[in-house]
Amino acid sequence: MGYTFAEKILARRAGLAHVAPGQIVTVKPDRLLTHDNTADISRKFRKIGVDRVSDPQMNVIVLDHVVPAADETYATNHKVIREFVVEQGIPAFYDVGEGICHQVLPEKGHAWPGAVIVGSDSHTPTHGAFGAFAAGIGRTEAAAVMATGTIWLRVPESIKIVLTGALPPRVSAKDVILHIIGRLKADGATYCSVEFMGEAIAALSMSGRMTLTNMSAEMGAKNAVVAPDAITRAWLERRVTHPYEEVHADPDAHYARVLEFDVSDLAPQIAKPHTVDNVVPITEVIGVRIDQALLGTCTNGRLEDLRAAAGLLRGKHIAPNVRLLVLPASREVLLAAISEGIVADLVTAGATLLNPGCGPCLGAHQGCMAPAEVTISTANRNFKGRMGSKNAFIYLGSPATVAASALAGVITDPREAA
Amino acid sequence: MRRPTKIIGQLWVLLDSEGQWIDDIDTDMIFHNRYLHITDIDAMGQYALDNLKGWETFAQQAKPGDMIMAGKNFGAGSSRQQAVDCFRALGIGALVAESFGAIYKRNAINSGLPIVVVPELTKMPPGTFNTGDALMIDLVTGELLLNGELTFRGEPFSRVQMDIYQAGNLFEYGRQLEQ
Structure with missing residues (x-):
């Protein structure tokens, strides 16, 4: 029997031959993404009682939520973050003006096929568009990952969504994902790993794929993924310079649900x-x-x-x-x-x-x-x-x-x- | 000291004015974004559920040890931990729902706040659960007992959930692993 994307990547990263949905594994993420909430996370981190983050290369910090600072409270939080970055020697810090964390992280080469990314933001599944396992976590947990470099994860059940046909003019990936969420509802993919595939996905740019994985959070998905292909590799060229190993679901993997949508006649x-x-x-x-x-x-x-x-x-x-x-x-x-x-x-x-x-x-x-x-x-x-x-x-x-x-x-x- | 694995409390059942379950209660309804600048956990409790229609005065009425029961997908939306911390600030004893937002559930587990999934909850007859009912939860077996009479099943704690709960929270759990 084959395995889904989530089962394969989590087994590999946990050093196990295979894992099953529901199983809890401990892995070392490649990247920990935090944003303006790094101020509060750094305070929680200090409470743990360790002095240094476990791996400064793991942290990606982007100021994006309230930039430039709207008032003294936000300004003070930003200042706390800048001082934390210097103190801990974190190289991947992107200050006011660089952009939204989910855009900056891949642009700066921090997302790649087979990566495990956790972030203290609910739209972290965005990075599954690059073939990564990417999931949102809370602030306490982000502080714990900073300190220990590891995280426990429950292996999710997987849902396969196959998109067939070609999008009509002026109908986009946004319309597709809204349609899917309307059908599956806000809890339709709770705790699940959503795998997008099919000819309509293959035709999408990275931008459109990111729109799909981004909004998968709105149907409760733990993560969402698009298998890497030539479009992915071309986008990552010059951004990710180290070698990486792609993870692809097996064709005979077991899915909790399989859904198919034909987008040919989709309205906005x-x-x-x-x-x-x-x-x-x-x-x-x-x-x-x-x-x-x-x-x-x-x-x-x-x-x-x-x-x-x-x-x-x-x-x-x-x-x-x-x-x-x-x-x-x-x-x-x-x-x-x-x-x-x-x-x-x-x-x-x-x-x-x-x-x-x-x-x-x-x-x-x-x-x-x-x-x-x-x-x-x-x-x-x-x-x-x-x-x-x-x-x-x-x-x-x-x-x-x-x-x-x-x-x-x-x-x-x-x-x-x- | 071991924390109890059988806990008892009085229920707050999050129904609408017509007695229907309110599904998809999101983190903005639980703890609205206008309070996100608050970092002192003790100051968060007063705002719990104040953006959920019909439940605006919940925080003023809840007592330590009380339990919250909700329908599907409680805690959907953002990753904000304040939506869990506001209940901890009030001393809420447990959260029970048919399902939870994935990040919300992790946040509760990592905070050591008992959170119990009851897969058939909203399929039980209307009127089964009422605010003020007494609920006992066995965190080990997942068995729940309503008003000392009705027994129904929830999901038992996973091992990591129990370990974190017994340690107090994720940080204390991590310290124990170090030792």
Whole structure:
């Protein structure tokens, strides 16, 4: 009998011949990702009573959640982190302006096929797009990993999701994953390892694959993975310079569930307030008034996303009653968007350009909403009160949907836009 | 000192105004993002569940030792540990649900807070569980006893979960491994 991706990688890393779902193994992660919460994690780390992190090369620290600092509390936390980085001699530190942790980590070569990555952020499964086992953990646990260099993991059951067909124009990976979450619901993959495969995946860029694995967290997945192929290897070239060993699921592996979706006729999808699994085809919400449109985040802030939006916005102007906020996911994305002329297109069309970072996605700054306001966003969460007022509304959609809606001032089907 | 493996408490059953289970209670409902700057655990308790409709005053009424029962996917969403710590601050004795968010469950285990999965919970007849009921949980066998009458099954603690619980929390567990 064959084994799934999660079973193979965890067995290998635990030094066992094979493992079974439910079994608990102890492994040494390759990377521990932490962000602004490193301030609190470093305080917890000190309470353990060890002086040094077990392996400074393991740590990747990215300031992204509230950057630049919005007030004295955030500024103090950032300062604590910078001092911790110097004290512990951690080389992989990315300060204000580098971008969102889930974009910066792979850009700087910290994700590769066969890697084990844990991070104190729930969207850490993003890095499974590169063929890594990547899972989110809490702060106490992150402090413990810093101290010990090891972590216990329960071997997850696996779900196989096969995507067939080819995506129609102006329908993207975001629409695919919203559709899947709408079907599986918020607890549809709880504790599970989700493996994406099929011809529609093979056709996706790394950017689209990251959108899928990123949002797998919204159906409860522990991790999500896309098997590495030529597209993965090409993306990693010059970023990951050390050798790595790919891990591929066996063809005869046992899965708890196998689901198949044909994407050929998929319409743009929208998650309505206030849960991510409240998904409908866009045709059911066309005409909903919006006050704000958000293009960015770890889900959809990459060059391909900005390009899709610019394709609709170029030479036009957003509706007068709409604020369009654009946050490139990283400095690298921002520079590429500048040199392609995308930034000029977006800003000319009325967009407000914000620095690379998480921005208003988590409701701390840079675009919180007043009561009764509506945002259409490319982010991954629309929980009640996530972006400011508890009485505001968040709709989630693709970059093309957000751009088309910003132009019209109401939710608009990007397939209908000029 | 061994911590008890049979624990008893009074239940808070997280139902909506129509008596239905509230599934997918996310970490923003448990501990809203506007309080994330708080780092003192004792200050977190007062905000527990204050963004969950109908449960805004829970924190003012809960007593140490009380237990929380919820439907599916309790603690979905972000990795924020404050959503576990706010219950520890109130002295909550255990969390019981049909399922939990994966990171949430780890956070609770690593904090030494008993967290018990009851796979058939929401399939039991409506009205079975009421706020104020007495619940006894055997952490070793996973057996639960409601009001001294009704017995039902949850998942027993895994070995690592029991070891962390007995040590107190993940840090103490790690220290014991070192010795």
